Amino acid sequence: MNESFNIPEDISILIIEFLEGNIADENLSRLNHWLKEDDAHLKQFNALKSVWLMNSKALPYEAPKIDSDLDKVKDKIANKVKPEVRHLWTFKKVAASWIVFLVTGGLLGLLVSREKTEPVVPALTTITAPVGAKSIVDLPDGSKVWINAGSTITYNNSFGKLNRDLKLVGEAYFSVKTNPSLPFIVKTSDIMVKAMGTKFNVKAYPEEKTITTTLEEGKIIVTSLKKKSPDKVVELKPREMITFIKQPMEPAKAETQQEHVNKKGSEGTLSEIIPEVKTELQTSWKDATWIIEGKTLGDLAPLLERRYNVLISFEKTDIKQFKFTGKIQNEPIEQILMAIELSSPVKFSISNNKISLYLNKAMLEKYTQNTN
Numbered sequence: 001m002n003e004s005f006n007i008p009e010d011i012s013i014l015i016i017e018f019l020e021g022n023i024a025d026e027n028l029s030r031l032n033h034w035l036k037e038d039d040a041h042l043k044q045f046n047a048l049k050s051v052w053l054m055n056s057k058a059l060p061y062e063a064p065k066i067d068s069d070l071d072k073v074k075d076k077i078a079n080k081v082k083p084e085v086r087h088l089w090t091f092k093k094v095a096a097s098w099i100v101f102l103v104t105g106g107l108l109g110l111l112v113s114r115e116k117t118e119p120v121v122p123a124l125t126t127i128t129a130p131v132g133a134k135s136i137v138d139l140p141d142g143s144k145v146w147i148n149a150g151s152t153i154t155y156n157n158s159f160g161k162l163n164r165d166l167k168l169v170g171e172a173y174f175s176v177k178t179n180p181s182l183p184f185i186v187k188t189s190d191i192m193v194k195a196m197g198t199k200f201n202v203k204a205y206p207e208e209k210t211i212t213t214t215l216e217e218g219k220i221i222v223t224s225l226k227k228k229s230p231d232k233v234v235e236l237k238p239r240e241m242i243t244f245i246k247q248p249m250e251p252a253k254a255e256t257q258q259e260h261v262n263k264k265g266s267e268g269t270l271s272e273i274i275p276e277v278k279t280e281l282q283t284s285w286k287d288a289t290w291i292i293e294g295k296t297l298g299d300l301a302p303l304l305e306r307r308y309n310v311l312i313s314f315e316k317t318d319i320k321q322f323k324f325t326g327k328i329q330n331e332p333i334e335q336i337l338m339a340i341e342l343s344s345p346v347k348f349s350i351s352n353n354k355i356s357l358y359l360n361k362a363m364l365e366k367y368t369q370n371t372n
Contacts, residue, residue: 132309142177146286149306209247214282
């Protein structure tokens with residue numbers, strides 16, 4: 001065999017996995033590392049890729065010969081691998097050796113890439129729900145995900161085949177199809193959620209100080225990705241919620257926050273599990289009726305900003321502590337602001353997509369009497 005194609009067997013297997021479109025993330029990293037080690041490695045990879053793709057790129061008079069050679073390779077692989085031990089790894093080991101043999105046996109001259117490509121990057125699917133909108137997506141494995149406004153999910157072309165891993169930035173609700181052999185993994189900036197078949201919500205906006213995970217049905221395992229977190233792995237049961245604290249919270253905020261974050265939690269840790277939560281308060285954003293209960297205007301404002309693509313400012317920070325309870329069914333933002341105005345000592349003004357909230361001093365005394 002030509003010494004210039006002395007490719008290690010394990011690397012040949014990784015190349016085949018990539019060409020088949022089902023390489024795992026960790027294997028892709030290994031392949032990229034090998035490609036960067038030497039320019040010759042990249043040339044060898046391009047040669048193998050060219051042969052793999054040759055059926056679609058060859059000239060008409062070359063196609064019969066290529067088909068014949070590829071058939072011979074398939075026959076050799078089939079004869080060399082006994083039926084009772086024809087496991088995936090064994091098959092790929094044999095295929096790797098014959099693909100290299102095929103390249104060095106004469107087909108290389110037909111088509112060799114002359115372009116120096118960048119290290120291999122897997123095909124990624126990215127789905128974004130822009131601010132002011134929501135999306136519902138059917139994933140390749142049969143699972144379904146609701147993506148909240150201003151959020152993004154990303155997964156590679158192996159999803160549903162070799163893995164069910166996806167990355168989340170923002171908020172999403174997952175209805176996961178059961179597959180005991182392939183766990184469903186959601187990764188955020190600081191935590192990882194593992195599920196088999198279940199329904200749960202993850203809220204992980206980059207600008208917020210916490211990441212909240214709420215389980216509606218089934219079972220999930222929440223893992224902190226921060227080394228200093230003492231409670232690194234936590235299992236949730238239905239109607240339980242847990243919060244990862246990215247940044248410490250002010251005492252007043254911790255007292256009023258709807259998610260009931262454990263005030264004893266420190267930065268970079270998971271809070272105590274909150275049992276028997278009203279999951280609809282965390283998940284109804286995806287439904288026809290959005291249920292809000294006792295949420296401060298400070299907590300409500302960023303939710304309204306994403307949902308309606310507006311900017312909300314407060315005349316005074318004290319206004320943020322007033323609470324709002326209600327049900328929203330596709331009402332325009334003006335109608336919601338009028339409901340807030342009727343239930344709290346707040347006035348509002350709108351200019352284009354900018355909303356200002358002011359203190360309604362005339363109503364403040366009456367509001368204070370009713371809430372005490």
